[in-house]
Amino acid sequence: GIQVEQSPPDLILQEGANSTLRCNFSDSVNNLQWFHQNPWGQLINLFYIPSGTKQNGRLSATTVATERYSLLYISSSQTTDSGVYFCAVVETSGSRLTFGEGTQLTVNP
Amino acid sequence: ETGVTQTPRHLVMGMTNKKSLKCEQHLGHNAMYWYKQSAKKPLELMFVYSLEERVENNSVPSRFSPECPNSSHLFLHLHTLQPEDSALYLCASSQEGRAYEAFFGQGTRLTVV
Numbered sequence: 068g069i070q071v072e073q074s075p076p077d078l079i080l081q082e083g084a085n086s087t088l089r090c091n092f093s094d095s096v097n098n099l100q101w102f103h104q105n106p107w108g109q110l111i112n113l114f115y116i117p118s119g120t121k122q123n124g125r126l127s128a129t130t131v132a133t134e135r136y137s138l139l140y141i142s143s144s145q146t147t148d149s150g151v152y153f154c155a156v157v158e159t160s161g162s163r164l165t166f167g168e169g170t171q172l173t174v175n176p
Numbered sequence: 177e178t179g180v181t182q183t184p185r186h187l188v189m190g191m192t193n194k195k196s197l198k199c200e201q202h203l204g205h206n207a208m209y210w211y212k213q214s215a216k217k218p219l220e221l222m223f224v225y226s227l228e229e230r231v232e233n234n235s236v237p238s239r240f241s242p243e244c245p246n247s248s249h250l251f252l253h254l255h256t257l258q259p260e261d262s263a264l265y266l267c268a269s270s271q272e273g274r275a276y277e278a279f280f281g282q283g284t285r286l287t288v289v
Contacts, residue, residue, distance in 0.1 A: 097275045108213075108264045110280035112178065117275065153219070157275070163232070164268075164278055166219045 069094045069158040073167035080144050080174050088139040088170045090154030098157035099130050100164070101139050105150050113139070113152075144174045179203040182267050182281035189257065190289055197252040197284045199267030205279075207272040208250040210242060213264040213283075225250060226272045257288045 070093040080086055090099070101113040114121050114128040116137065121128055125144075130137040141148055151169040158165070180201045189195050201208065210222040224232035225244040239261075241253040250267055266283045270276035 098277070100277060102280070108266075108283040108285060109178075110266065110283075112277070112279060115277040155219075155278075162272075163221055163224065168218050 069096070069156060069161070069165050071154060071156055071165055071167035073152075073154050073170050075170060076168065077171045078173070080172070082144060082146060082174055082176050084144050084174075085140070085142045086144060086172070088141070088152050088154075088172075090137040090139070090156075090167055092135050092137075092154075092156050092158075095135070095159045096132065096156040097159050098164070099132075099137055100155050101128055101137070102153040102155065103148075103150050104153060104169070110153070141172075144172075146174050146176055148172060149174045178279045178281065180267060180269055180279050180281040182265075182284055184284060185282060186285050186287075188287045188289060189254070191257060191259070193257075194253070194255040196254065197265055197267075197286075199250040199252075199269075199281055201248055201250075201267075201269035201279075203269055203279060205269040205271050206247050207270050207276070208244060208247075209268040209270075209278070210250070210252050211266040211268060211280075213266060215263075219266065223252075254286075257286075259288050262286055262288045 072091045102110045118132045127140045155164040155166045207226045211219045223242045243251040267281040268278045270278040
């Protein structure tokens with residue numbers, strides 16, 4: 068099956084800093100989603116982005132499907148951005164989401 | 177609010193108990209999923225229901241028994257669980273297909289004592 072690798076595994080920032088999270092995948096995909104898991108466990112949809120670039124407030128994401136990676140940008144980070152960020156994909160030959168292991172983000176005041 | 181609601185949010189049960197987790201979606205989707213998230217591990221897909229039929233069971237022990245009475249509701253019946261079954265159980269829904277966007281519930285944090 069498809070492999071999904073996220074980096075870095077852990078990231079600690081001061082409030083106001085910017086960051087980039089990366090997701091590499093091993094095969095072609097027709098679905099890619101970024102999620103934020105809050106401290107209570109809920110997965111919040113950030114982006115549905117199988118290709119191209121999207122922006123939502125301080126967050127933006129870019130997927131370069133031909134090169135098999137996606138980037139999540141967080142600008143002017145806030146303490147409420149803390150949590151785990153997951154990338155999940157559906158490979159072209161499949162139909163189920165495969166998750167990466169996540170990036171644990173801690174934003175300190 | 178994602179449109180997918182799970183209850184209860186927390187559950188502590190003994191190994192001889194029987195309990196059920198409930199999931200309800202208000203998004204008009206036709207596929208529903210149970211995922212398990214153990215500490216320090218990625219999300220693992222347990223069951224998939226499409227149009228109320230179970231289409232996938234990823235080698236899950238029989239002490240976990242899913243039920244999908246209609247396209248809006250999904251249950252996970254639990255009996256004689258083991259302490260290693262303690263985890264966060266997440267429900268999701270989507271439109272069945274290759275390029276769907278999935279939405280998740282808040283999760284049930286289960287502790288087996």
